[in-house]
Amino acid sequence: xxxxxxxxxxxxxxxxxxxxxxxxxxxxxxxxxxxxxxxxxxxxxxxxxxxxxxxxxxxxxxxxxxxxxxxxxxxxxxxxxxxxxxxxxxxxxxxxxxxxxxxxxxxxxxxxxxxxxxxxxxxxxxxxxxxxxxx
Amino acid sequence: xxxxxxxxxxxxxxxxxxxxxxxxxxxxxxxxxxxxxxxxxxxxxxxxxxxxxxxxxxxxxxxxxxxxxxxxxxxxxxxxxxxxxxxxxxxxxxxxxxxxxxxxxxxxxxxxxxxxxxxxxxxxxxxxxxxxxxx
DNA sequence: GCGCTTTTGACAATCATTACCAATATCGCG
DNA sequence: CGCGATATTGGTAATGATTGTCAAAAGCGC
Numbered sequence: 001x002x003x004x005x006x007x008x009x010x011x012x013x014x015x016x017x018x019x020x021x022x023x024x025x026x027x028x029x030x031x032x033x034x035x036x037x038x039x040x041x042x043x044x045x046x047x048x049x050x051x052x053x054x055x056x057x058x059x060x061x062x063x064x065x066x067x068x069x070x071x072x073x074x075x076x077x078x079x080x081x082x083x084x085x086x087x088x089x090x091x092x093x094x095x096x097x098x099x100x101x102x103x104x105x106x107x108x109x110x111x112x113x114x115x116x117x118x119x120x121x122x123x124x125x126x127x128x129x130x131x132x133x134x135x
Numbered sequence: 136x137x138x139x140x141x142x143x144x145x146x147x148x149x150x151x152x153x154x155x156x157x158x159x160x161x162x163x164x165x166x167x168x169x170x171x172x173x174x175x176x177x178x179x180x181x182x183x184x185x186x187x188x189x190x191x192x193x194x195x196x197x198x199x200x201x202x203x204x205x206x207x208x209x210x211x212x213x214x215x216x217x218x219x220x221x222x223x224x225x226x227x228x229x230x231x232x233x234x235x236x237x238x239x240x241x242x243x244x245x246x247x248x249x250x251x252x253x254x255x256x257x258x259x260x261x262x263x264x265x266x267x268x269x270x
Numbered sequence: 271g272c273g274c275t276t277t278t279g280a281c282a283a284t285c286a287t288t289a290c291c292a293a294t295a296t297c298g299c300g
Numbered sequence: 301c302g303c304g305a306t307a308t309t310g311g312t313a314a315t316g317a318t319t320g321t322c323a324a325a326a327g328c329g330c
Contacts, residue, residue: 008277008327009276009277009326010327011276011277011278011326011327012326013277013278013279014277029317030317031317043279044278045278045279046279046280046318047278047281047318047319048277048279050317050318050319051278051319071316071317072317085243085244085249087249088251096243098239098243100235100239101236101256104236108220108233108258109220109258112229112262113262113266114258114260114261115261115263116260116261116266117258118258118259118260119257120256120257121240121254121256121257122254122255122256123240123243123249123252123254124253124254124255125249125251126249126250126251128247128250131248131249131250131251143307144296144297144306146295146308146309148308148309149308164286165287166286178310179310180310181287181311182289182309185286185287185288186288186308186309205285206286207286207287
């Protein structure tokens, strides 16, 4: 336990979680993923799902989003880092990219001497359809 | 029910929460604020603090930040909208402004037809001191 | 195969937030 | 000014996601 032990052993459970994330494109909660694994017949404990997701998140292999609802959502980290535009009403999500934002965040953090920088950004609004339905 | 029932009555409790937020510059959790009110002798229920904060947040009078820790943090909304650079280790927070980000968010959301746009952004990193201490 | 270590996982614990609902305070109005 | 309808309060219970615990089981180096 002296060195930074991340994930040192390959286990059936971790593989299951990884595979599942590879299959599911969008965001899913830990509880969600656990339920899906159960349905598939994979026997993985809820605790393990949480731990694995945390590990993967720490390792930067997956993204975490924390919507106002309270549940954390995890997603396989696609190469292109991008952000989310979420409709307040229907929950529809659009993925958007913002290279300018990335560099801005890096620059600002660097200016204050911060290192190992990451960031989260979410844009909320009302999508055209909901706005129309709202009358 | 056609009209948005926001806050229709002025009560001692709501005033207390507002005043408190006016005093405290930084971010505070609901539980925090409640404890402070208690110490001050103001008798305000925890439930009411939560409700009031939610109302104020909805009305756009205060900002909400949701750090990884899980506790929601509320802050009196200063006129200049700005974001936060948070140290992962010591929790030190630096306020940063990014006009470019604001306009970018608006533009991107608008491009997708979204209206009534708001956004949240947080930058995480390791501050110089913690980075040094980390060796 | 052996043994040391990591990992698992069922369950309990934690903890912020929300629901409930009777008691209370507010405010318009006569 | 007082009354009454109604918004609001607040103690407590419920909710529900996440984390802690720790004995049992599984990996991996040899």
